[in-house]
Amino acid sequence: MRATVIHAPHDIRVQEVPDPTIQQPTDVVLRVLRACICGSDLWAYRGEAARQPGQRIGHEFIGIVEEAGPEVSGFAPGDLVVAPFVWSDGTCEYCAEGLTTSCPQGGFWGSVGSDGGQGEAVRVPFADGTLVKLPAAAASDDRLLTALLALSDVLGTGHHAAIGAGVKPGTTVAVVGDGAVGLCGVMAAKRLGAERIIALGRHQVRTDIARTFGATDVVAERGEAAVAAVRELTGGAGAHAVIEAVGTEQSMRTAVGITRDGGSIGYVGVPHGSGTGLDLGVMFDRNIALRGGVAPVRTYIPELLPDVLAGTIDPSPVFDLTIGLDEVPAGYKAMDERTALKVLIKP
Amino acid sequence: MRATVIHAPHDIRVQEVPDPTIQQPTDVVLRVLRACICGSDLWAYRGEAARQPGQRIGHEFIGIVEEAGPEVSGFAPGDLVVAPFVWSDGTCEYCAEGLTTSCPQGGFWGSVGSDGGQGEAVRVPFADGTLVKLPAAAASDDRLLTALLALSDVLGTGHHAAIGAGVKPGTTVAVVGDGAVGLCGVMAAKRLGAERIIALGRHQVRTDIARTFGATDVVAERGEAAVAAVRELTGGAGAHAVIEAVGTEQSMRTAVGITRDGGSIGYVGVPHGSGTGLDLGVMFDRNIALRGGVAPVRTYIPELLPDVLAGTIDPSPVFDLTIGLDEVPAGYKAMDERTALKVLIKP
Numbered sequence: 001m002r003a004t005v006i007h008a009p010h011d012i013r014v015q016e017v018p019d020p021t022i023q024q025p026t027d028v029v030l031r032v033l034r035a036c037i038c039g040s041d042l043w044a045y046r047g048e049a050a051r052q053p054g055q056r057i058g059h060e061f062i063g064i065v066e067e068a069g070p071e072v073s074g075f076a077p078g079d080l081v082v083a084p085f086v087w088s089d090g091t092c093e094y095c096a097e098g099l100t101t102s103c104p105q106g107g108f109w110g111s112v113g114s115d116g117g118q119g120e121a122v123r124v125p126f127a128d129g130t131l132v133k134l135p136a137a138a139a140s141d142d143r144l145l146t147a148l149l150a151l152s153d154v155l156g157t158g159h160h161a162a163i164g165a166g167v168k169p170g171t172t173v174a175v176v177g178d179g180a181v182g183l184c185g186v187m188a189a190k191r192l193g194a195e196r197i198i199a200l201g202r203h204q205v206r207t208d209i210a211r212t213f214g215a216t217d218v219v220a221e222r223g224e225a226a227v228a229a230v231r232e233l234t235g236g237a238g239a240h241a242v243i244e245a246v247g248t249e250q251s252m253r254t255a256v257g258i259t260r261d262g263g264s265i266g267y268v269g270v271p272h273g274s275g276t277g278l279d280l281g282v283m284f285d286r287n288i289a290l291r292g293g294v295a296p297v298r299t300y301i302p303e304l305l306p307d308v309l310a311g312t313i314d315p316s317p318v319f320d321l322t323i324g325l326d327e328v329p330a331g332y333k334a335m336d337e338r339t340a341l342k343v344l345i346k347p
Numbered sequence: 348m349r350a351t352v353i354h355a356p357h358d359i360r361v362q363e364v365p366d367p368t369i370q371q372p373t374d375v376v377l378r379v380l381r382a383c384i385c386g387s388d389l390w391a392y393r394g395e396a397a398r399q400p401g402q403r404i405g406h407e408f409i410g411i412v413e414e415a416g417p418e419v420s421g422f423a424p425g426d427l428v429v430a431p432f433v434w435s436d437g438t439c440e441y442c443a444e445g446l447t448t449s450c451p452q453g454g455f456w457g458s459v460g461s462d463g464g465q466g467e468a469v470r471v472p473f474a475d476g477t478l479v480k481l482p483a484a485a486a487s488d489d490r491l492l493t494a495l496l497a498l499s500d501v502l503g504t505g506h507h508a509a510i511g512a513g514v515k516p517g518t519t520v521a522v523v524g525d526g527a528v529g530l531c532g533v534m535a536a537k538r539l540g541a542e543r544i545i546a547l548g549r550h551q552v553r554t555d556i557a558r559t560f561g562a563t564d565v566v567a568e569r570g571e572a573a574v575a576a577v578r579e580l581t582g583g584a585g586a587h588a589v590i591e592a593v594g595t596e597q598s599m600r601t602a603v604g605i606t607r608d609g610g611s612i613g614y615v616g617v618p619h620g621s622g623t624g625l626d627l628g629v630m631f632d633r634n635i636a637l638r639g640g641v642a643p644v645r646t647y648i649p650e651l652l653p654d655v656l657a658g659t660i661d662p663s664p665v666f667d668l669t670i671g672l673d674e675v676p677a678g679y680k681a682m683d684e685r686t687a688l689k690v691l692i693k694p
Contacts, residue, residue: 094608099634102608164636252627261441261449264638271627278625280599280618287446287640289511291611293631 002347003119004328006057009047012329017056020115020123025071028127030063030081033139034149035117036319037331037343038085039179040270045332048272058118058345059085059109060152062134062145066121074128080139081131083117083124084298085109085153090129098299103129117152118328120347132301135309143316146344147308150184150315154342155304156297157268158184158245162192164266164292165241169193174230174238174258175215177245178206180318180342181268183213185243187313190214194241198233200226200254206341209317223250227257238263244292245269252278259288267292319344349694350466351675353404356394359676364403367462367470372418375474377410377428380486381496382464383666384678384690385432386526387617392679395619405465405692406432406456407499409481409492413468421475427486428478430464430471431645432456432500437476445646450476464499465675467694479648482656490663493691494655497531497662501689502651503644504615505531505592509539511613511639512588516540521577521585521605522562524592525553527665527689528615530560532590534660537561541588545580547573547601553688556664570597574604586610591639594618599625606635614639666691 003017020029035058043049044057051057065079075081088095088103095103105126110116115123124130132151138144158181167173173189175182178201189197190213198217199210207218219229231238238260244251247269255265256279267290283290307313321340323331325347334340350364367376382405390396391404398404412426422428435442435450442450452473457463462470471477479498485491505528514520520536522529525548536544537560545564546557554565566576578585585607591598594616602612603626614637630637654660668687670678672694681687 097609099609102633262444262446267631271631278627280625283637284614284618284640286449287643289636289638290630291636291638293634296634 001120002325004057004116006044006051006055007053010045012045012057012332014325014328017119020121022067022069023123024125025069026126026128027069028065028072028075028124028131029067030083030122030124031066032061032063032117032120032122032347034145035061035345035347036149037118037328037335037345038153039181039335042332042336043270045336052112055112056110056114056116056119058116060149061117061122062149062152063122064139068127072127075131075133080134080136082134082148082151082301083122083131084156084301086298087125087130088298089126095129098296100296100298101294118345120325130298132298132305146319147314147316149344150318151297151301151304151308153297154180154184154318155187155315156300157181157295158243159188159300159304160295160297161185161243161245161266161268161292162188162241164264164268165243166264166266167192167194167241170195171240172196172198172234173241173243174198174200175210175243175245176200176251176255177243177269178203178210179245182243182245183209183318184315185245186210186215187213187315189241189243191307191313198230198239200230212317223254226254230258234260237261241266243268247271256282256288259286261286261288264289264291268295318342322346348467349672351404351463353391353398353402354400357392359392359404359679361672361675364466367468369414369416370470371472372416373473373475374416375412375419375422375471375478376414377430377469377471378413379408379410379464379467379469379694381492382408382692382694383496384465384675384682384692385500386528386682389679389683390617392683399459402459403457403461403463403466405463407496408464408469409496409499410469411486415474419474422478422480427481427483429481429495429498429648430469430478431503431648433645434472434477435645436473442476445643447643447645448641465672465692467672477645479645479652493666494661494663496691497665498644498648498651498655500644501527501531501665502534502662503647504528504642505590506535506647506651507642507644508532508590508592508613508615508639509535509588511611511615512590513611513613514539514541514588517542518587519543519545519581520588520590521545521547522557522590522592523547523598523602524616525550525557526592529590529592530556530665531662532592533557533562534560534662536588536590538654538660545577545586559664570601573601577605581607584608588613590615592616603629603635606633608633608635611636611638615642665689669693
C-alpha cells in the first residue's frame with residue numbers, strides 16, 4: 001500500500017510500504033477513508049520532535065474495517081469506524097477510568113513499528129478498546145464524514161481543554177490559540193454552556209470560524225496587550241475558564257494573565273519547554289489551577305458523537321484544504337506556512 | 348502595647364508600639380490571647396521575602412474583642428474570636444464565592460501600616476467579614492484554644508491542599524512536607540476519607556505526629572529515592588492526590604513524580620522561584636493537574652470548627668514549643684534551626 005513516511009525534517013514522502021496484516025488476534029485492518037494533518041505533526045515535520053527516519057505519520061482517521069482478528073468482537077468487515085489518536089486496550093484500570101491515554105498497552109499511531117493514519121490502510125491494535133463504530137450512512141455524506149473525522153483528535157481535545165478549564169453553564173471562557181484545537185475548544189465551551197467566549201487570534205479567517213463556533217468576542221492583540229484586552233472585556237477580572245491550545249511559554253504566560261482569580265487553565269497545547277512560562281507565584285496568589293494534558297479522546301467520542309451526527313455541532317469548517325494522498329507533502333507545507341488551517345486527506 | 352517588629356533579616360524585636368484604635372467603623376480591636384510563628388514568617392526572617400524595616404509580623408491569632416466600631420454587627424466586647432491569616436470584607440464577589448484571599452479590600456496582617464498577630468493587640472479591619480466567633484468556654488481550655496489557633500492558618504491551609512489534590516473517600520494520598528501545614532494536610536486528607544496516606548518526612552518526631560494524624564505509611568527518602576519509594580507503595584502508579592506543602596523546585600519535582608496519571612497536586616507551599624521545577628511535558632503526558640494556592644481559610648473555618656470543638660480532629664500537637672511574647676526572637680531561632688516544629692505564643 002501507499003503511506004506517508006517521514007525521513008527527516010521537511011522530508012515527508014508518500015511511498016510504497018508493506019500492506020498491514022492481522023498480527024494479534026485483537027487487531028483489525030482498516031482501509032482509510034479520511035485522514036488529516038495535525039498541528040502536532042508539524043513539530044515532527046520541523047524537526048522539533050524527534051522521529052527516526054522511516055517512521056509513519058498521521059494519527060487521525062476514519063476507515064472501513066477490512067479484516068478483523070479472531071478475538072475482535074465489536075467489529076466486522078465493512079464497518080465504518082473512527083480511531084482516536086491513541087490506541088488503548090479498553091480493559092485496564094486507566095481505560096476503565098476514562099484515561100485511555102495512560103493505558104499501559106496503548107500507543108501512538110506512527111510510533112516505530114506501527115502504521116500511521118496518513119496512508120491507505122492501518123493495522124489497529126486492540127480494536128475493541130480503540131475504535132468506535134459510526135453509522136454506515138455517514139460514509140456517503142461527505143460533510144458529515146469530515147465532521148466525524150474531528151472526533152479522532154481536535155474536537156475531543158478541545159472538549160478536554162474545556163473540561164480542564166472548568167467550563168460550566170454561565171462561565172466566561174477565553175481561548176488562547178486559533179488553530180483547529182483552539183477553535184474546537186470554542187465549540188466545546190459553547191456546547192458546555194459558556195455564556196461568553198473570548199477567542200484570541202489575529203487571523204480573520206480563523207476568528208470568523210471562532211465566531212461561527214460560538215465566540216462572542218475576538219481579541220487580536222498578543223502578549224501583554226492581549227491580557228489587557230481580555231481584562232477590559234471582563235471588568236478587570238479575567239475569564240473563569242481559559243483554554244490553552246498552543247503550548248509555548250508565551251501562550252502559557254498569556255493564559256495565566258487572563259485567568260480570573262480562582263479560575264482554571266485547561267491546557268492541551270503540547271508543551272514546548274518546561275514550566276518556565278508559568279509564574280507559580282502569580283498562580284499561587286490568585287489560586288489559578290492548571291488541568292489538562294493529552295486528551296483521552298476515546299473516552300469522549302461516545303459523548304460527542306450524537307451531537308455531531310445530529311448536526312448540533314459541526315467542526316467540519318476547521319478543514320479548509322482537501323488533498324489526495326499524493327499531495328500530503330504539499331499539505332504539510334501549506335500548514336507549516338499557515339496558508340491552510342487543517343488539511344483533509346482523501347486517500 | 349508590645350508587639351513583634353522585624354527590623355532586618357534575623358533582627359526580630361519585641362518592643363513598644365502605639366496601641367491599636369478603631370480607625371474605621373468596621374474595625375474591631377482585639378486583645379491577643381494566643382498567636383504563633385508560621386513557617387512562612389521564616390522567609391521574612393531569613394530575608395528571602397522582603398520587608399520594610401519596622402513592619403509588624405505574625406498572621407495567626409485568637410483573641411478577645413476589646414472594642415468594636417459602630418458598624419460592626421457580629422461582635423461585641425468580650426467575644427472570643429479567631430482571625431484567618433488574611434482579612435476580607437465579606438461582601439465582595441470573591442468573598443461571596445469563598446475566595447476571600449482575592450478580596451480587593453483584603454490584606455495581610457503585618458503588611459505596612461497594619462498590626463501583626465505577634466503582639467498584645469490587633470486592629471482588625473472588616474471585622475464582620477474577617478473574624479469567626481468561638482464558644483466563650485474555649486478560653487479556659489488550654490488544649491482546645493491551641494487546637495483552635497490552627498484554624499487561623501495551618502489547618503485551613505492543609506484542608507485547601509487536600510481539596511486541591513482532589514482527596515475523596517477511598518483515595519491514596521501522598522504528602523510532601525512534614526511541617527505544620529503538611530501534617531495538617533495529613534489530618535485534612537484523613538478527615539475527607541482518604542484510604543491511604545503516605546507522609547514524606549525524615550524527622551521522626553514529625554512523622555510520629557503524621558501517623559497520629561492519619562498517615563498509614565511514612566517515606567523517609569528524598570528526591571528520586573522518595574519517588575521510587577512512593578511508587579513501590581502504590582503498585583508503581585503513584586498517589587491519586589498529592590499535597591505539596593513546601594514550595595521549592597525540588598518538592599514540586601517530587602510531587603509530580605509521585606502523582607498517579609490523572610491525579611492532582613494540591614499545592615500550598617509558597618512557591619520559591621518560578622515553575623522551573625515543573626516538567627510540564629511529564630504533567631501533560633500523564634494528565635496531572637495543579638490546583639491550590641494561598642488558602643482562603645476564612646471560608647473553611649465554619650466547616651472545620653465543629654470538628655475541632657468536638658475533638659474529632661485535634662491539630663494542637665503541631666505546636667511543640669510554647670513561649671511568652673518576650674521570647675519571640677528565640678522562637679524564630681528555634682523554628683529556623685528546626686528545633687521547634689511550630690511555636691505557640693502566649694502574650
